[in-house]
Amino acid sequence: MSRKVQEPRGWSPYLAGALAGVLIVFSVWFTGKYVGASTTFVRAAGYIERAAVPERVGMMEYFLKEAPKIDWQFLFVIGIFFGSLIASTTSKSFRWQAVPTMWEQRFGPSRTKRAIAAFVGGAIAIFGARLADG
Amino acid sequence: MNELIYGLVTGIIFGFLFQKGRVLRYDKQIGALRLLDMTIVKFMFSTILVAMVGVYLLKDLGMAKLSIKPTILGSNIIGGLIFGIGWGILGYCPGTQLGALGEGRWDAVWGILGMLVGAALFAEAYPALKASVLTWGVYGKITIPEVLGINHWFVVAVFVAIGMLMFRWFEKKGL
Incomplete structure (x- = not known):
């Protein structure tokens, strides 16, 4: 599209x-x-x-x-x-979008880079959320 | 079984409203963290203010109980900071990333998988955290009106006033 x-x-x-x-x-x-x-x-x-x-x-x-x-x-x-x-x-x-627009502007179109960051970010975010109990 | 259907229906309506309000996308989430676009803050604060008034009304009428999370300064503050770092990297929240996937932003899949791993790691770390961070500054299930010793409607009114001023400022600045 x-x-x-x-x-x-x-x-x-x-x-x-x-x-x-x-x-x-x-x-x-x-x-x-x-x-x-x-x-x-x-x-x-x-x-x-x-x-x-x-x-x-x-x-x-x-x-x-x-x-x-x-x-x-x-x-x-x-x-x-x-x-x-x-x-x-x-x-x-x-x-359908594999790399968000704002991400691409800053970090480029690499899907792998975005995937790794999203995975690591997700792991960190949920750890913090569970620790804070929220 | 009924409970599960209620959960699903509530989630569907929530997800619908999230999408209509345009709060699911990475650009909106990171836009707020970069103080460029306050869409998600407008959404969240509107939700909080309406729910705050409604739920306290139900409580005063004896029709609902509050669900108060315990205040533990150590884990609330450190957990909040860790969450913020992860959120800033991922650009989706635990709940909203399912909605982001629902509107086709499929990098959310990596965030979901990361969260499953992060949750498993938290479960591993829990015994050690329970003996340390989770014992620092424990105040139990307290609320702002209780601590200040004032009627809860004063606190609600202050929050509504702050919210309205903030909304007006956002609109003035075109955020």
């Missing part, structure tokens, strides 16, 4: 953000659930590790605290993928 095709602008971030706030209020009201995402990566990592070394995962303190299971938050995180897919494909704003 050509970059010259003007992408639709989307909604005001104030409006979309406020609606997300209303959604949180309803979620807390009806189900008592507060939103979050980072615990899901712990549970998913526990699942994968358990398939390889079940005895070890069964003894690890953090996996006892945050057991590998599919819970509300796990489905919430998966839902985010589908919600974005629906919103973007129905508004002509979906675009």
Whole structure:
């Protein structure tokens, strides 16, 4: 797809953000659930590790605290993928992109470079998020 | 089972709003960290202000309980700094990168894989962290109104006022 095709602008971030706030209020009201995402990566990592070394995962303190299971938050995180897919494909704003525009301007078009940085950045970010408990 | 369906539906609507608000992309996330484009801050603060008012209203009506994370200065501060470094490199958040993938930004796959590895490493490090960083400056489940000994609506009002001033400043500066 050509970059010259003007992408639709989307909604005001104030409006979309406020609606997300209303959604949180309803979620807390009806189900008592507060939103979050980072615990899901712990549970998913526990699942994968358990398939390889079940005895070890069964003894690890953090996996006892945050057991590998599919819970509300796990489905919430998966839902985010589908919600974005629906919103973007129905508004002509979906675009396959391996290297973000701003990244490319600074670090060049190498996919490998971007992949390595994203992987390392992701590992660091989740470690910090879990340490801060947020 | 019901709980899982609620989770999925809530996530779908969230992801929809994230995409419509244009907050998922690397350029928007890093644009905020570089103080060039405050789109994600506008989104987040709008969400926080609305949810803050609504949830405290529910609490006062006895219809909801707050979910308060414990304050541990050591792990909150150090964890926050580590998160910021990783976020600045990756350019996606733990939750939003699934949404970035949903709109075709597939470098998020590397971030997701990195996060699975990082979470596994955290689980390995947890016993050592629990004996050190997680014991530094433990204050338990405290809130700002409790600490200040004032009614929570004063604090909510101050946050709303700060948010409005910030929004006005963003619009004035064209951020």
